[in-house]
Amino acid sequence: MTANEILADIENYEKFDPVKGTVEGKTYVVVPTTTKTDKDSDVVINRHITLAHNTTLIFAGGKISGTGTLTGDNTRLIAPITQIFGEDITVDGIWVMDRAYPQWFGARNDISNNEFWHLRVACEAAKSTEENPLAPEAEKDKIEKARDTALKNLKAWKVDSSDAINKAMKLKHAGEVFLPKGEYAICKTLKVPYGIVLRGELADYRFNISDGQLPAGDYPLGGDTTPDDLSSYYKLGTVIRPLNTNYPLTVDSDGTPITSFDNNFAVVINPNIHPNENHNKAWEQEFPPAFTTIRDIQFNNFWTETPSMRGIYAIGGMKIENVSWSQFVQAVATPDDMYCDGKTIINCGFSAPTGCIFKDFVFETLVEEPKKIIKRFAQDQKEYYAFDLNGLGDNLYFHRNHMNMNEIAGGLKLSKSNGAQISCNIINDNITFYDCKGISFSANHCENGIQVKISNSQIVFSSNYFHKGSKPTFLIRDNNARGSVNVQSSTITLQNNSLVFLDHEDESSNLYIGNISPYDIQTDGYLSLSIQNTYRYRTPRNAAGSMHGCGLAILKEIWTIGEPEPELIPFTEFNDLSYLLSGSSLIKPNFHIVHNHVVNNTQFFRASAMPNNNIVWFLEKGAYHYRMQTIWDKKRLIGSSTLTLGDFNLGEIGSNPNMGKPQGLLLNIGANSYDGPSDGNGNQVVIRLMRARANGNTAYHSIEIPVCGTRFLYDNGLSVCGFKWKQETSIAPLTVNTMxxxxxxxxxxxxxxxxxxxxxxxxxxxxxxxxxxxxxxxxxxxxxxxxxxxx
Structure with missing residues (x-):
């Protein structure tokens, strides 16, 4: 019979009476019992009762409570999404249902922002007592009373759903535990057993920025304001908020706050909740297949502000999908000392404590003091990565995730992985690989000048987008050797990657432009590095499709035993020929370059220049004189004669009044025709530019740009396509072999x-x-x- 058919005949079933017991295969209905005062009452069990095999319990408004234990024996359970078990009853054994609901054990998903706000205010007051021991006694007493009241309210309001969710997962044993949409508070770690699917409902985010109107069915999202200030809205899905009850706050020996959560994790997957001496104490199921799943849930720490809060600790294979973390210091971590295959993380989002709110892969900043927010959320000095995926294992899949840039956490870290695909992610913070093999890193988007750190690993990077920043994009070194003979080499392939210099049109962006690193790769030379069609590109901020390819630059690390830091030296053998080597080359250990290239028609090269509205000029306004020289081999001084480009008035407001920005210089290099390069080399050459102020303060600069196919170069005064000008005493050209x-x-x-x-x-x-x-x-x-x- 179906559940609906059973409910239709509910009048025909015997009422469940724990005193009478049960009969195998029979169906019972749990209804409120009537007391002598005609008030409904629970069915009370204060001892251990085991139900007969294959019985069915139908809950029709009744609830089982007490201090005893109710053990199922393949017992079918049919119940509405409401509380059916009391807080103190123990439910054990084998139960059968399509899915379990934490509401059966008293979970609340209707907590208001008002409740969260008042609890947070009281907790902040408790923290201020600890931080200000010299406060007057009367003030301390007042704060202490407020804290006690808040914790009593926590009990009275029954806002903590952690026990209810854990009991529902234990009841289900394996399969789906469903959290209907709404806001849940948890004061303890959720312990997800092997084989459980913990699932919520996705949110339909909507925020009307233009008029600030609240769409029907939407709810206020709390911020650093009182509940009366409904400045942000979102449609409610399943939201879990961690609420620390361990106040006044204490810390351990390394400064990490000690909260009411296990190691500050909101969730632990496959913990050893049934200790057994026959297997590793840390997990319940050894080497588990990746059946355990968490999906469609938002973890939000914005209002509750539990310090140094971490997301999920996964002990074994798992699947995490459509999950977001807001105001956490970490999303997912795995142990370093366990072998686990099948880690899968798909379509998840991470927003670290910077006062931002995760909204449909867009971060809306709601506060103007992010440092203050960070201090409140992260009170230790640990280096956190949003996704810290450690430990031996194969078949790791990390796809379509989003990590926001922040001041306290890295984005992604892998160690000891022996097979992983990392694809189609937005990773706006640093990435680290240690001791990894068989890694494919493809079609990822990385902004904000992140750095990819690689040690003793084999990785293929293909078709990725990286914003250039103040550090080289790739740092490849053996972290263990440090100049000794006991070194390990990484094997790295860079194929069809874009390292993008974002040329801003904003006049206030000169600090960003001036801090761009001149190098793209930094390495100690212990590597085999294959480079294929990986270039630097200059892209205007508002014209992302623009392609202006230039060569890479590499910085060498020379380590000396006993020295804490290496000596940094430009890898001139590569850099001087990067116009060729960025398209195809192989660098072997100890900086040995393997290449085979041909350059033809070295004396056929032309250029012209003109001021342009699309380039903002960041230097003094005035007249500037330009010369150009092509260099094909700087070591052997093979190049061309000097070409005078002319004098140009730069920094003037252009003829287009809508632009309203001081003009920089556009250089057209190569053939005179706009039909495309016809020099026989595809516009691949080092362009040496020389610039002098023609009036006012005398200033001389030069720059060398490894051109890799682009027809146009853009001078904003500070740099040309991200390559910075160097101060010179004159603009005399190099003496070269022109024959x-x-x-x-x-x-x-x-x-x-x-x-x-x-x-x-x-x-x-x-x-x-x-x-x-x-x-x-x-x-x-x-x-x-x-x-x-x-x-």
């Missing part, structure tokens, strides 16, 4: 064609220049230990 017509790079040597023997530069023994001129009858020149020899 070289083509270059073939073969290992450490070159094979060239030229009209004469080179006269300057640092050449390598074995270099060859074939004679294409008429001034000499010899076929070639070979560079030997004794200099150039004609053959």
């Amino acid at each position: 070289i017509q083509s270059i073939h790079f073969v290992g450490d040597n070159v094979v060239c064609k030229g009209t004469a023997c080179p006269t300057v530069g640092e050449w390598t023994v074995g270099d060859i220049v074939y004679n294409t001129g008429t001034a000499s009858n010899n076929a070639m020149w070979i560079y030997t230990a004794n200099g150039w020899q004609a053959r």
Whole structure:
């Protein structure tokens, strides 16, 4: 029979009476009992009762309470979403239902912001007592009374749903525990057994910014204001708020607040709730398949403000989907000392304590003092990562997640993973890989100048978008060696990645532009690094589709045993040829470059320049003189003659009054035709620009830009496409070999064609220049230990 058919015949079933007992296979109905005063009362059990095998209990307005134990034996349970068990009754054994509800054990999902707000105010008062021991005794007494009142209200209002949710998961044993939409408070850690699916309802976020009207069916979202200030709204899904009851607040030896939650985690997956000496004490099910699931829940710490609050600690494989954390210091962590396969995290969002609220993958800042907010939420000095996925394991899947940039947490950390796909995420904070193999990092979007730290790992980075910031985007080093002979090399592939310099049109953005790191990769040289079509791109902030590709720059770390920090040296062998090597190259340990490239028609290159409305000028307004020179091999000084571009009045407001910004300089490089590059090299070359003020204060600058296919360069005064100008004493061009017509790079040597023997530069023994001129009858020149020899 279906549940509806059973309920239709409810009058025909025997009332459940724990005194009479039950009969196998029979159906009983739980209804309120009538007392002598005609008041409804619970069915009370104060001893241990085991129901007969295969019985059915139908709850029709009744509730079972008491201090005893009710044990099911494959007992079918049919009940509405309301409380059916008292707080002190123990429900054990095997029960059968399609899903379990925490409301059966008294969970509340109707908690108002007013309740949360008054509890928080009292808790803040308790904290202020601890922070100000010199406060007058009368004030201390008043605060203490307020705190006691708040905690009594916590009990009286029955706002804590943690016990009810834990009991529902124990009752279900395996399968779905459903949390209907609403706001739940938890004062203790939720312990999710292996095999449970803890599921809520997704929210339909709506916020009318234009008129601030509250759409029908929406509810106020609390902030740093009183409940009367309904300044933000969102449609309510399933929200869980951690509410610490351990006040006055204490801390452990390393400064971490000791809250009413286990290690400050709101949820623990697969904990050892049934101790057994035959397996690891930390987990209930050893090496569990990834059946345990948490989905469709928002964890929000904004009003309750439990300090240093962490999200989920997963001991074993799991699936976490459509879950968000707001004002937490961490979303998900896994143990470092356990082997767990099948970690899956999909479509989750993390907003750290910066006074922001997670809303449909958009962060709305509601406060103007984020440092104050951070101090209140994170009171220790630990380095947290939003997703800290440690421990040996395979088959890790991290897809379509969103992490906000913040001051206290990194974004993603993996260690000891032996197979993972990390794809289509927005990760706006630092990323770390330790001791990982078989990692695919693809189609991710990373803003705010994050850094990817890699140690002893094998990873393929493909088709990712990185904003450049104040640090090199990639830091690749052996964290264990530090200059010793016991080193491990990482194997890294960079394929089709974009490292984007975001050229702002805002005149106040000069600080951002001035702090852009000139380097893209920093490494100690213990690596095998394959680079394929990975470039720096200059993109205007309001024209994200614009493509202006330039070469990468690498910074070397030279470690000395006993020294805490390395010496940092530009990797000139790569940087001088990055216009070629960023498209295809291999760097082996100890900074050895393997490449094989050809440059043709070295003397065919043209350029022009003009002021442009789309570039904001950040230097003094005035006239500037520009020259240009192409450099094909800086070590050997192979280049072109100097081209004078002309004098330009920069910093003027352009002809388009709607722009209203001082004009910078646009450079068109390559062929004269707009049909595309026709130099034979695809516009790949190092452009050396020289600039001098033509009036006012004398100032000389130069810059070298590894061009990788772009036709246009943009000078904002501070940098050209993110490459910063350098102060010079003059703008004299480099003395170069202009007779070289083509270059073939073969290992450490070159094979060239030229009209004469080179006269300057640092050449390598074995270099060859074939004679294409008429001034000499010899076929070639070979560079030997004794200099150039004609053959």
